[in-house]
Amino acid sequence: MTTTFDPASLPSLEQQTKTRPWRQRTTKFDVSVAIAVAVPMMIVIGMFLFSDIPGALVLVIYLPLQMFASGCAAVATKGKRGILDSVIIVNAVGASIFTFVIIFSVLWSLVSKGLKALSIPFLTQNSTYISPSTPLEYGGMAHAALGTLIVVAISALIAVPIGIATAIYITEVRGKAVPYVRFFVQSMSGVPSVVAGLFILTTLILTGAINTSAFAGGLAYAVLMLPTVARTAEEVLRLVPDDLRTGALALGSTRARTVLQVVLPAAKTGIVTAIILGIARVIGETAPLLMTSGKNDATVANPFSDPISTLPVSIFENVAQPYPDAVTRAWGAALILMVLVAILFTVARLLGRNKIK
Amino acid sequence: MSTAEFEQSVVALEQEFSVPAQQGPVELEARDLSVWFNSRKVLEGVNLAFPKNTVTALIGPSGCGKSTFIRTLNRLHELLPGAALAGEVLYEGEDIYGPTKDPVHIRLSIGMVFQKPNPFPSMTIRGNVLSGLKLSGMKRSNHDEIVEQTLISAGLWNEVKDRLGHAAGELSGGQQQRLVIARALAVQPHVLLMDEPCSALDPASTLKIEETIRELSKDITIVIVTHNMQQAVRVADYTAFFLAAENEPGRVIEQGRTTEIFGNPQDQRTLDYVNGRFG
Structure with a gap:
């Protein structure tokens, strides 16, 4: 015997209203939460206003106090099993607020101090005839921004293809040398940036093979960028399901076509992430550029001929000067660098988006 | 009429009305095939012939080496790492494991559909159907025709004809499976291997696929692994029963015409299996 659906036998469905039973809260819960939020807050404010305990210490006291209060509220509403929940939630929220505050304060100091330097000339002029004591109205960072773009472009042109090729060797070719290649790539990611600069300086510049130039800087950056790109690309290629590779091979595809037309497109967004992380790894590095691309007050477009200024190097030079305007210039350069990074990453994300929807 | 007389008349009838035991030439044949993963032998002494333009079902409990064989x-x-084998697989009379054979060419003539649908996520529905042509470097001009024909064969055309440019990932699992069947057909293989192609499909899609298999078998040779006995009966001309005893490699216990395997099996284990008494 089975039951069949008969609309007539049901109570009229129009009378049903939409509810969200899982969101129902009792008064007890609301009151407990209100007390758990208000009491520690009042204690901390009270300590802040009426005691000699330093403000920073009061903030340190706040987190355990809030944890204890939330724990009590949890016991009142959910019983013992609520304690761990509340402790974890308070910790997670506290830690994320802490992180947010730090990031925000860095951004704020950058924007507030950098904005003072920003002006049309600052964005369009170079620093020819500008000394550290020259007022802010004269000179700009356009040459350094261009220099950074050239150096990063050169390093990306070198490191991205090699890095992706390395990842393909490790995950797709799976040759005999894989353990050694992985070991060296991992070791490379531990190389201090100053060593990368020294490497290019001693092997290529001091031997006279190339000039102190954007190209030399790009080579030093490439040494740093390569392991990041290779390791991230390896991780994302590993995530491509083997089903796709087998499926392509079963259609009579060669291994090369499988990699180029199936595996890499499937990992496209991940590959873009690898490139972004690689650029992020190097774009603010100063030490290698001091030795390889140097500085130049004039605008240089030829990446092989002359030394070239870059934003990190300009920041480094200006920030140590005993003139407030020079320091402000450094902040301005830092702001430009940050905006440049934001633009680069947005463009990369847009390009890497999956076209098919 | 005695039993012997009855059997005689059955044999006579069969000879009169049914197809001969061997339809045309053998297209694909495994000879004394044994397969290993590292030191573990998973298949032993498989001898199976697949006559041209027929459907052969491989049945047997899980873990008996059917998928490995296919x-x-x-x-x-x-x-797969650790893979090894002995014996030979003859395709059109030549060993596909011969030293001069290129696996890419072999796989182009002997296509495969897998248990889990694996459309390429970076391609559109249309792109997936044509991916075999692109991946194997085939030059064909009548792309629209190929897309339509193969999708009709796979029973998917009506559902996707208005959104060929959409991502393959937005299809349901059953639709994806029919899409990869269309993809396998687009390169016009001579043999199609199907590893439980309907295990993720609803009954209606399964029926469509089975119709497709029957239709295709006029032109190509099909080998299908299935756990569905009714399916084997419905689509297969021949059936081979695989079985692996505990801690032993899989073997072909019995093979022959599907009607024989299901109607009059010679081995007790086959009888038990096709009647659902184990496995």
Whole structure:
């Protein structure tokens, strides 16, 4: 015997209203939460206003106090099993607020101090005839921004293809040398940036093979960028399901076509992430550029001929000067660098988006 | 009428009305095939012939080596680490494991559909159907026709004809499976290996696929692994029963015409299996 659906036998469905039973809260819960939020807050404010305990210490006291209060509220509403929940939630929220505050304060100091330097000339002029004591109205960072773009472009042109090729060797070719290649790539990611600069300086510049130039800087950056790109690309290629590779091979595809037309497109967004992380790894590095691309007050477009200024190097030079305007210039350069990074990453994300929807 | 007389008359009837036991020439044949993963032998002494333009079902309980066997037929087995084999697989009379054979060419003639649908996520529905042509470097001009024909064959055309440019990932699992069947057909293989192609499909899609298999078998040879007995009866001309005893490699226990395997099996284990008494 089975039951069949008969609309007539049901109570009229129009009378049903939409509810969200899982969101129902009792008064007890609301009151407990209100007390758990208000009491520690009042204690901390009270300590802040009426005691000699330093403000920073009061903030340190706040987190355990809030944890204890939330724990009590949890016991009142959910019983013992609520304690761990509340402790974890308070910790997670506290830690994320802490992180947010730090990031925000860095951004704020950058924007507030950098904005003072920003002006049309600052964005369009170079620093020819500008000394550290020259007022802010004269000179700009356009040459350094261009220099950074050239150096990063050169390093990306070198490191991205090699890095992706390395990842393909490790995950797709799976040759005999894989353990050694992985070991060296991992070791490379531990190389201090100053060593990368020294490497290019001693092997290529001091031997006279190339000039102190954007190209030399790009080579030093490439040494740093390569392991990041290779390791991230390896991780994302590993995530491509083997089903796709087998499926392509079963259609009579060669291994090369499988990699180029199936595996890499499937990992496209991940590959873009690898490139972004690689650029992020190097774009603010100063030490290698001091030795390889140097500085130049004039605008240089030829990446092989002359030394070239870059934003990190300009920041480094200006920030140590005993003139407030020079320091402000450094902040301005830092702001430009940050905006440049934001633009680069947005463009990369847009390009890497999956076209098919 | 005595039993012997009855059997005689059955044999006479069969000879009169049914197809001969061997339809045309053998297209694909496994000879004394044994397969290993590292030191573990998973298949032993398989001798199976697949006559041209017929459907052969491989049945047997899980873990008896059916999927492994089917993967040796188009050289996908060798992609797994630790894989090894002995014996030979003859395609059109030549060993596909011969020293001059290129696996890419073999796989182009011997296509495969897998248990889990694996459309390429970076391609559109249309792109997926045509991906085989692109991946194998085939030059064809009548792309629209190929897309329509193969999708009709796979029973998917009506559902996707208005959104060929959409991502393959937005199709349901059953639709994806029919899409990869269309993809396998687009390169016009001579043999199609199907590893439980309907295990993720609803009954209606399964029926469509089975119709497709019957239709295709006029032109190509099909080998299908299935756990569904009714399916084997419905689509297959021949059936081979695989079985692996505990801690022993899988073997072909019995093979022959599907009607024989299901109607009059010679081995007790086959009888038990096809009647659902184990496995």
